[in-house]
Amino acid sequence: MDLNFGINGSITAQAARPIIVKSTTVIALLGIVLAGDEAHHGLHKFNNADDALTFLTDEDIVGDIVNGLKAIALQGVHCPIVLNLCADADKLTALDLFKSCEGITGLSLFGGLLIAPVLSDDLAMGSKLDAIATQLQATAIIDNFGVDEAEVSAYAANYGTQAALLTHGRYYADGVSVTASALYAGIIAYWDAKPYGWAKSHSNRSAKGVSESERVIEYLDGSESEARRYRQMGVATILRDVGWRTYGFETTHIDPIWQSLDRVRTFQRLLRAITLSAKWARDREANELLSVKNSVIEFMNELKGNDVIIGFDVFFDSEKNTKATVTAGKFYLTILVGDMTSVRELNIELVYSDNWNDVLINTINGAE
DSSP, X not given: OOOOOSOOOOOOOOSOOOXXXXXXXXXXXXXXXXXXXXXXXXXXXXXXXXXXXXXXXSTTBXXXXXXXXXXXXXXXXXXXXXXXXEOGGGHHHHGGGGGGHHHHHSOOOTTOEEEOTTGXXXXXXXXXXXXXXXXXXXXXXXXXXXXSHHHHHHHHTTOOOSSEEEEEOEXXXXXXXXXXXXXXXXXXXXXXXXXXXXXXXXXXXXXXXXXXXXXXXXXXXXXXXXXXXXXXXXXXXXXXXXXXXXXXXXXXXXXXXXXXXXXXXXHHHHHHHHHHHTGGGTTSOGGGHHHHHHHHHHHHHHHHHTTSEEEEEEEEXXXXXXHHHHHTTOOOEEEEEEEOOOOOOOOOOOOOOOTTHHHHHHHHTTOO
């Protein structure tokens, strides 16, 4: 029998644990270094695009990645940048290095953006970038420079993924040719930094610094057009529409639910935040699961209050949590979530009506 003499006190907690979502988006870029400059090979991290540009002062650095960084910097965003530099012959295998980013640089690419300006126009490069983004739960932004609609459509037909945003076109910004992928990356990172920006669609955002498109893309409000057809197939563009603006934020996934890239990114972040917050309960007593559930409820209430979601339900499903699973120490927490849908189509109907013609008749007859 243990005896605790004197006055004994303890401190415990019954409050729901806060769940924190990181909103700083990392942009990782692959670029080519010419032969003889192997010292630059590998991953390099920077606080922002301007710092990365300062690093790339050697004339042996190919301009595509420099121009990509300029496009990002023009968006006015300060976000972590990771450069993956390699020789042209090694570009496919160099993409694998992104999977070791956290171990090498300390920066996780979860929820981040992977781009290979110009290089991703090659199908082998684009497909592998997509595969790595899937593994990292990041978003690959892939270029395509098809000379006409048929070529763009043929390239897009190779993808059926929720981890990639296909983009089309080159643009002039700050006096240089930049890719749509780099512009989109800067725009997404900029708006991600806003409160719950990662849960929003980043279509219809201003592309700062853009002055011209190398290829004019037909766009007509309210009727069939080239840009609309691209968006239907999951290809995003940048159009001159009250300034230069992004148009499209859809994936090429076969399931319409996951064709909304803002929904994909929202659910990725929610799941990551919830799983990280629940790590403390692993190997604890089962009654601690009530605290896990309450923490999730508080988190969801916060998201609902900030219009990230419109409703939710959190419960331990009796069909999944059986006597056998409880005996084995396995528990299943189900979280039903309805996210705040983005307005992708607004149909305005203007109908002529003669309901008020009698008012006119009375007026011209001099009636009071």
